[in-house]
Amino acid sequence: MYGNGRGMRTGAPQGRMMPDGRGMRNGAPQGRMMQDGRMSEGYRRDIECDCVVTETTEECGCRNAAESRAMQNRPRGDGSACVLDSCGESGHIPAGSRMQLLTYIDEVSFCAYDLMLYLDTHPEDDRAQEYFREYNKKRDRALELYEEKYGPLQYGQTCGCNMGSVKWVTEPWPWEGGDC
């Protein structure tokens, strides 16, 4: 990147695990030294944003941020209380209102998508794979429930029942905003 091509790779911060499974815990890839023997400075810091790995709410807005939003937005202790992590196994989806269900779909979809992107460059991260499966399952179930109650979000992808073709056309479009 800096012209001499001798061992110094891109300054872009790196994640923790390479696809080949080599650890990158301190950000310093083994055997990749600069000419004078120092590790490249760019590798010393892991960026704080690999949500699943570093569990920080900074920047990426993914897992923890979504969960804390979920906690703020949802009434607690009234039977519909639900934070994302506790939703999965019990099968509980917060569906008190259309807005609530759509917010839940937004959150679990974002988690699933961001994990998919992370897995593009860290395909052997077992923990991330597990989270991905978990959130994808939550997403599929919530999409199906949404279609049953309000009409399809992905036409032809789920049950295709309940006047889906009519509701695809007549139900509000995302850019319209409003309360649903």
Add this chain to the structure above:
Amino acid sequence: MWYYEKRLEYPVKIKTPNAKLAQVILSQYGGPDGEMGASMRYLSQRYTSPNGTVSAVLTDVGTEELAHLEIVATIIHQLTRGLSPEEIEKAGFAPYYADHTIGVWPQAAGGAPFSAAEFQSTGDPVTDLNEDLAAEMKARTTYDNILRLCKDPDVTDAIRFLRAREVVHYQRFGEALRSVQDQLDARNFYAFNPGYDAPTACFAPDKQ
């Protein structure tokens, strides 16, 4: 192949129209570092990708940029919705209005129409990925600039989400570039074009 999902990646609900702000945010729709250019850049660059990691990152980020394009368009739509001609004139939005009423059209804040000249597809994955890293940072800077001009929390909320995603994409592109360099000779990464002179084998971890 793509399917449409009838929701925004991040919700946008703007209560107060503001054509002046819409004019500025238009840049992230069709401006030099906007979402349209971002999506077209990544989706066009995929075809000379030297490994599966790069193909996956370009496809998935390029797809997410389409979702961001929709978020930005929604912001513009909701900021201009229901404005009277007088309000439009007062906000300095009349030149845009003359051509497009309140339709959404890809242009920069200064009025220059969207152009494919804003991005490259060089056919060299090392070069392209370096452009992609820069593009994410340029988009982040544009969002930073928009945030300094924007006081409406309904708008800043969505802009902050978009800004954060640029940082995540930058991270993934750094890892993608590294996956290319791992296939090359560290003594000279630039000896040849891995997307043309010596296309490398598809890197699929489960097939090794």
